[in-house]
Amino acid sequence: MLVRMPSEPFDDPRLTAMGLLFETVHGVGHRCGDVFRVPGISGSDFDVLIRLARSPYHSLRLTDLASQTSMSTSGITRVIDRLERAGLAERVACATDRRSFLVGLTDEGGRRLTKLVPDLTASVDRWFTSALSPEELDGLLTGLRKVRDHVHPGATAGAHDGCPADEPLL
Amino acid sequence: MLVRMPSEPFDDPRLTAMGLLFETVHGVGHRCGDVFRVPGISGSDFDVLIRLARSPYHSLRLTDLASQTSMSTSGITRVIDRLERAGLAERVACATDRRSFLVGLTDEGGRRLTKLVPDLTASVDRWFTSALSPEELDGLLTGLRKVRDHVHPGATAGAHDGCPADEPLL
DNA sequence: TAAGATTGATCCCTCAATCTTG
DNA sequence: CAAGATTGAGGGATCAATCTTA
Numbered sequence: 001m002l003v004r005m006p007s008e009p010f011d012d013p014r015l016t017a018m019g020l021l022f023e024t025v026h027g028v029g030h031r032c033g034d035v036f037r038v039p040g041i042s043g044s045d046f047d048v049l050i051r052l053a054r055s056p057y058h059s060l061r062l063t064d065l066a067s068q069t070s071m072s073t074s075g076i077t078r079v080i081d082r083l084e085r086a087g088l089a090e091r092v093a094c095a096t097d098r099r100s101f102l103v104g105l106t107d108e109g110g111r112r113l114t115k116l117v118p119d120l121t122a123s124v125d126r127w128f129t130s131a132l133s134p135e136e137l138d139g140l141l142t143g144l145r146k147v148r149d150h151v152h153p154g155a156t157a158g159a160h161d162g163c164p165a166d167e168p169l170l
Numbered sequence: 171m172l173v174r175m176p177s178e179p180f181d182d183p184r185l186t187a188m189g190l191l192f193e194t195v196h197g198v199g200h201r202c203g204d205v206f207r208v209p210g211i212s213g214s215d216f217d218v219l220i221r222l223a224r225s226p227y228h229s230l231r232l233t234d235l236a237s238q239t240s241m242s243t244s245g246i247t248r249v250i251d252r253l254e255r256a257g258l259a260e261r262v263a264c265a266t267d268r269r270s271f272l273v274g275l276t277d278e279g280g281r282r283l284t285k286l287v288p289d290l291t292a293s294v295d296r297w298f299t300s301a302l303s304p305e306e307l308d309g310l311l312t313g314l315r316k317v318r319d320h321v322h323p324g325a326t327a328g329a330h331d332g333c334p335a336d337e338p339l340l
Numbered sequence: 341t342a343a344g345a346t347t348g349a350t351c352c353c354t355c356a357a358t359c360t361t362g
Numbered sequence: 363c364a365a366g367a368t369t370g371a372g373g374g375a376t377c378a379a380t381c382t383t384a
Contacts, residue, residue: 009287010223014294017311018198019217021298024314025195026240027321028188042374047189053180063344070196075375077346082374099344099383117179124184128191131320132313139309140317141187143302144194147310150301151197212352233366245353247368252352269361269366 031127035120039112040086044071044079046120049088049105049113058105061094065103067154088112201297205290209282210256214241214249216290219258219275219283228275231264235273237324258282 029043036046047069052058060068066076080103083089088109094100105113129137148155199213206216217239222228230238236246250273253259258279264270275283299307318325 009284009291010220012287012291014291014299015220015287017299017307018202018294019220020311020314020318021195021198022217023240023322023325024318025191027318028191030240031321032188044374047192050180050185050189061344066344070193070200072376073345074347074377078374081346094344097344097384101345114179117182117185121179121182121184124188127321128317129184129187131317136309136313136316137187139306140313141190143306143310143313144190146306147298147301148190148194148197151201151297152193155193214352231366236366242354243367244355244369248352251368264366267362267366271367 028124028128032120032123035123036116039116041112041116042079042082044069044075045083045088046116048076048079048083048103049109050117052089052103052105053110053113058110059092059102062101062103068156070152083109198294198298202290202293205293206286209286211282211286212249212252214239214245215253215258216286218246218249218253218273219279220287222259222273222275223280223283228280229262229272232271232273238326240322253279 033043036043041049048065051065051068052060062076062080063073065071065080066073069076071079080089080091083103084091088106089103090106091101092104094102132140203213206213211219218235221235221238222230232246232250233243235241235250236243239246241249250259250261253273254261258276259273260276261271262274264272302310
């Protein structure tokens with residue numbers, strides 16, 4: 001205990017930069033999370049829902065959801081279990097590959113999302129984007145985009161390439 | 171299923187900005203996390219260890235760790251349980267307030283951290299800071315700092331104000 | 341053999357309730 | 363009563379193993 005240690009390596013600017021990055025999202029998540037945590041939806045649930053809403057025919061394969069969200073396939077399985085149990089999404093067997101499932105947004109899922117998004121947008125504005133000038137925000141987003149592409153190429157993976165029909169599910 | 175929905179509210183730039191923020195940290199965490207995950211240290215464990223290392227006398231109160239890290243006091247209790255079990259930190263009863271504990275870094279904890287940090291710094295450099303030009307990084311950090319201060323004032327809380335002795339623990 | 345999905349075990353965190361001390 | 367810390371219950375994520383299909 002109580003070793004006298006050179007604090008230099010612990011104050012490396014790259015380390016503090018990472019610390020800042022984590023503290024910031026943690027804080028933003030904490031502030032904005034209440035919006036969907038109240039109606040019993042987790043952050044991952046919301047992430048999946050909005051990705052479905054933005055996809056053609058409101059559907060994606062489980063695998064594509066996994067790679068887009070950087071979650072394990074196991075994790076996605078459980079998210080969809082929850083959403084299906086809540087009636088917000090549903091699995092549809094893939095016509096061209098019998099190993100695979102598409103996940104589609106239900107009407108109720110769409111309604112819930114539509115109800116939720118304005119509040120969330122306001123909250124994000126309140127706690128994140130409005131804290132910066134347009135120039136500052138632009139600088140931040142440019143940096144983020146570049147880092148994101150560096151650590152996670154394929155963030156937009158599976159936007160309907162192989163299996164999923166380019167036709168409505170039903 | 172398959173409602174035709176206006177995708178406009180779902181593509182609100184503030185929402186995509188938040189999505190980008192989350193994707194980025196998630197990606198960076200995933201890339202750099204192996205450095206400490208391998209020797210069986212979680213992200214929160216590391217966060218606590220390095221905060222201790224940076225504090226005077228390598229010690230902080232549980233409560234202060236909680237507010238600095240934005241974790242619940244319960245969460246901090248369990249982190250310290252793990253670190254104590256691993257011999258990397260130890261509780262010391264607070265002399266001036268018998269409800270409170272200081273947590274101090276052990277010699278072994280200091281060694282482990284010293285061993286870990288260079289690898290981590292290299293990994294952060296590899297996956298985060300080196301992806302940007304100095305100007306871009308500067309813009310990113312400026313924005314982050316501003317948002318962080320907005321959502322989480324008191325990030326530096328408890329840097330020895332009340333209880334903790336301004337003297338060595340032992 | 342590999343890809344898509346699921347299951348069981350386990351880890352980490354939070355909330356609510358509780359105990360002790362100020 | 364308020365503050366510091368701990369405990370039990372429960373949610374959410376991962377890994378490794380497994381099953382089915384390509």
